[in-house]
Amino acid sequence: MEFEYDFERLRIDLLRFFGESMMFNQMAMLNIVDVENADNEKLLHIAQSNGFDLDEYKSKGKSL
Numbered sequence: 001m002e003f004e005y006d007f008e009r010l011r012i013d014l015l016r017f018f019g020e021s022m023m024f025n026q027m028a029m030l031n032i033v034d035v036e037n038a039d040n041e042k043l044l045h046i047a048q049s050n051g052f053d054l055d056e057y058k059s060k061g062k063s064l
Contacts, residue, residue, distance in 0.1 A: 014043065
């Protein structure tokens with residue numbers, strides 16, 4: 001079975017993640033800009049680098 005990722009939900013969750021961390025880490029603003037401008041492949045990389053479980057964002061459909 002092939003999977004497609006819910007990139008819209010992933011982007012929203014990443015923005016929330018970095019938005020919440022701005023109180024403690026001013027560099028989070030740069031991460032927010034990266035997430036806003038990232039293509040789908042880059043979103044996956046950012047999410048993996050920050051400990052997100054990508055399986056939670058899979059849905060039935062075509063993969064990348």
